[in-house]
Amino acid sequence: MQSSNKTPMTRKKFILISALLSAFIIGIPFACNETLSVSDCTVTTDKMNGSIKLAFVSDVHNTPYGRNMNGLVNKIKKFDPDAVIFGGDLFDNEWGEPNSILLTERLVKLYPCFYSLGNHEFHKYDAGADLIKSNMRAIGVHVLDGRTFDLYANGSTVRIHGIDGVSSADQLKNCRSLTAPDMFNILINHYPEEFPMLSEMGFDLVLSGHAHGGQIRIPPFIKGLFSPGQGFFPKYTSGEYFSHGSELIVSRGLQRSPRDLLIPRVFNRPELVFITIKGK
Numbered sequence: 683m684q685s686s687n688k689t690p691m692t693r694k695k696f697i698l699i700s701a702l703l704s705a706f707i708i709g710i711p712f713a714c715n716e717t718l719s720v721s722d723c724t725v726t727t728d729k730m731n732g733s734i735k736l737a738f739v740s741d742v743h744n745t746p747y748g749r750n751m752n753g754l755v756n757k758i759k760k761f762d763p764d765a766v767i768f769g770g771d772l773f774d775n776e777w778g779e780p781n782s783i784l785l786t787e788r789l790v791k792l793y794p795c796f797y798s799l800g801n802h803e804f805h806k807y808d809a810g811a812d813l814i815k816s817n818m819r820a821i822g823v824h825v826l827d828g829r830t831f832d833l834y835a836n837g838s839t840v841r842i843h844g845i846d847g848v849s850s851a852d853q854l855k856n857c858r859s860l861t862a863p864d865m866f867n868i869l870i871n872h873y874p875e876e877f878p879m880l881s882e883m884g885f886d887l888v889l890s891g892h893a894h895g896g897q898i899r900i901p902p903f904i905k906g907l908f909s910p911g912q913g914f915f916p917k918y919t920s921g922e923y924f925s926h927g928s929e930l931i932v933s934r935g936l937q938r939s940p941r942d943l944l945i946p947r948v949f950n951r952p953e954l955v956f957i958t959i960k961g962k
């Protein structure tokens with residue numbers, strides 16, 4: 683009797699395990715898809731009449747995107763922004779990384795470009811970050827390290843600030859002093875976990891990256907497994923967040939899984955973010 687009961691159970695188990703294994707094998711390429719995705723965000727404000735379009739490019743880490751970086755450049759050209767914002771970790775380690783330099787050189791010829799550094803530009807030493815800043819300025823990029831720039835386009839103006847993180851207290855103090863309540867104030871700050879503090883400082887929109895979407899996402903349950911600065915199950919990994927009348931947009935970033943990092947991006951495609959700021 684015992685042996686006759688075991689046979690159907692074993693067959694059922696075999697079928698179940700085979701089905702799960704097949705689903706897993708077939709699902710891996712889908713889950714680990716690292717092709718470029720594009721997200722559109724519209725922000726409305728009563729502080730301007732027209733509209734201004736921004737391409738938000740974060741966490742490139744020198745990742746190649748096709749021949750001559752056409753994979754990114756052509757998408758941005760199609761959107762035709764009024765400016766490009768680099769949200770930090772453009773370079774993985776130091777000045778000289780060719781894909782990031784080529785991307786910047788091409789885009790700066792087409793659009794005003796603004797850039798605040800991330801943690802990776804300071805990865806090796808502060809002097810490396812200084813070299814990146816000076817070379818980017820020589821190319822024509824507006825490096826915002828405690829600096830502010832008024833961008834005028836289509837009859838509207840936005841005020842763009844940028845810092846190397848809130849630990850750069852003097853930079854933050856300077857930008858904060860230059861926020862104008864009657865203007866739309868944008869802050870580039872690489873670190874999304876600093877948004878709760880920044881949301882009360884007069885910035886209408888904060889742009890961050892850094893979290894890389896939390897690397898592993900299992901929608902709709904896990905919106906990111908880990909982010910440096912936020913730990914496990916981070917709060918700020920992708921999309922829009924709101925607090926005290928201020929908005930945070932977090933890009934999942936453009937770095938694909940590096941070869942030296944065994945953890946792949948899961949349900950977490952690299953992301954280019956197109957932002958339209960519209961007057962009400």
Ligand SMILES: [Fe+2]
Nearest residue numbers: 741771892935
């Ligand atoms: Fe990064």
